[in-house]
Amino acid sequence: MHCYDKFRARTHFRFDPYDTSSMDISIAMAAYKGERFLREQLDSIARQTLLPSELIITDDSPDSGTHDIAVEFARSVPFPVRIVRNERRLGFHENFFKAISLCRGEFVAFCDQDDVWTNDKLERIAKEFADPDVMLVVHGVKVVDADLNVRPDNTAAHWSYRGVHEPLTTNPWYVLFGMSTVVRRSIYDYIDWHDRPEHPVDPGYPTSHDTWAWFVATSLGKIFAITDELALYRQHENNSCGVSADRDMGETVKRSRSAGAAHYRRMAMAASGRAEKLRQVSPRAPAQIQQRAVTAAKYYRKLGERLRRRANLYSAATATLKRVNTVFRLLASGAYQPIDKGGLGHRALLKDVHATVFHVSIE
Structure with missing residues (x-):
């Protein structure tokens, strides 16, 4: 049986103490020239055991191919489908933010145009939002090729979190795969997403919709990561984003060594x-959210100070004695505690000590 057929036929029979039938979930899809795979994704949405309250499609395409498929689909389903064609090309990230901004549901599921969902994806994820403190739920996926055959490099290593995580207890720079994510819509009301800071990994670009969701959700509440593979994550030659190859230890060390003053x-x-x-949190946000925002603002301010000190450490103009002093001050302040506790990590300590002893400079 083809991977797609097994996936489509999957059924679960288990007692559910939490009624998800009234969950108000919007789906946000940013589309661009999606006619090759779009219909398969739309059909998987139509098969959901918990149907969405709406599907928002913002079409960034220069032609009508994607639009026509979406219009035909909208006529055949019992939930509202809103299709918005952009007057000018917005690009992947801004197009996604536009789709999210048009969603009215209590929850928003990010949706790529070229994947396929399991029939129970929305129902399975909805259960985890029974806890009102959960702001984001992410699930596992099955990595497949263009024809939906499981790829040999299909791996869970790209989704490294499992279970429930309290606020500020995860890697703040974690690269979240948006296509496997559902968030509370309110996180976009609590912290204004306009005029976003520069993307921490891609200089010159504003923070992407999924990176922003991870930042705000992990700052203001819990996140829940489940192991269930609830989507076929299709990899093909035109992916806007995709699964990167696993790096071996040698490549990881090489990349770490190349990071210097400019990076930090x-x-x-x-x-x-x-x-x-975070300091600009909405005054209309609940008191608990406002307090968490204050705590998270202090967390990121301290992290920024530590990174600035580290940047100076790798400047050619910094003398060895000053470097020694910087490392000791960082160590004493707890700066080298694990990354998921707001620190730089033990590898950072090893690298900084090496740079100090051998006076390594990386601009």
């Missing part, structure tokens, strides 16, 4: 930008 300054600026955004 950029990360410091990103952290400071996040702190500023």
